[in-house]
Amino acid sequence: MKDKGKVVNFVLFLAFALLVIAAAERIGFQSVTVGSFKIGLLPLVFAIIITMVLGMKVFRKGIFKRIYSEFNVSFAGKYLIFIMLPLMARYGADVAPKIKEILSIGWVFIIQEFGNLGTVLIGLPIAILIGLRREAIGATLGIGREGELAYISEKYTLNSDEGRGVLSLYIIGTLFGTIVFSIIAPILLGLGFSVEALAMSSGVGSASMMTAASSALIAQVPDQAETIRAYASASQLLTSFLGTYTMVFLAVPLQRFMYNKMVKRGKQ
Amino acid sequence: METNMNKYLKYALVLLLSVGLILFTQQVKIWFNGEAAAPISAMTFYGLITLWTFAFAGVLLSDVMKKVPVRFLQEFPVLGWVSIISLVCCLLFEFPIKAIQAVDFLSITTPVLTFAGISVANRLVDLRRTSWRVGIVAIFVFLGTYLGSALLSELGLAIAGK
Structure with missing residues (x-):
């Protein structure tokens, strides 16, 4: 019977998900040192690597053919957003206890949030220049963390050009984001930016990237370690909540405007 | 009406699957890494129930807003509604904060990435x-x-x- 096979496949799919989670957690947090840089890999990285590698066409035989059945893969895509919702439901609990602190630190923290539009302002022209089109929408909307992933997957699904763009950025960010930030932060410090301003900017929306940027700053200016950590976490807290709204209300319209201008001009 | 009920039942079950996977992940994390994750207590269960409730309320609110004749409200993503509901409730009451904080943060992320990986296969x-x-x-x-x-x-x- 066709339905029975589907049910068996689905049960296999759920069991597989549990196994992957267990394997990813077993591997745990791993730090890899490349040259003088330390890359921290969290279980979530191993979870996506395992599921993607095993999903490759080479492995689509026997049990993997059943786990990665057409129905199961489209189920995972269609309901990914629902699997993500509890993550979104957490942000209020992170922000609410610190709301007074955030308000007292003042408007500078809020102003610097708009700097996150730099992903569109700098990233989009570069992306168009090297030949990306709709992928660029997913790849430059933000730094490609859970917020953008959820937004793009809701609006376009991950099975689209936009979805591939954001997912590529997500994976690249997960693997290399910390290295990039631990290089950028000291370079900007060397260019003359104040350590306070750079600490405030470290809350880019990813806890590991924030940690990388602020740790790199602390390494350069150890006297200011406490200020750097305090500013960085406060701004991270702000981005984890405001980030969604900056994206939806500012980055999306700005990106649409710039994309239409640049792509149309290119066609003429 | 019945198809609507079916739809929401499906959403409710998928959300249940999501919080179930979080609980599983937190347990596995404790088994393998000991102190790396918060211990599972009664509060963790309240936290998962809270997350489920905020998420489901966000889904319902998002559907209600799709009927409001304001484009901005119609297009606002469901994840935004979920965070708004979460923030408002956490500002008004202390209990959801305590409950949610008993759920290990990184344990929420591993299942999401497992699904993301399968979905792009x-x-x-x-x-x-x-x-x-x-x-x-x-x-x-x-x-x-x-x-x-x-x-x-x-x-x-x-x-x-x-």
């Missing part, structure tokens, strides 16, 4: 084709957000006289 070939370009873009995207924020912070701090 059929597009891996395309992903490989596009990624070198996105790789270049990624550097400028990261530089863009950091440089943008640093310039504005610098300006703000200068105006504030710090």
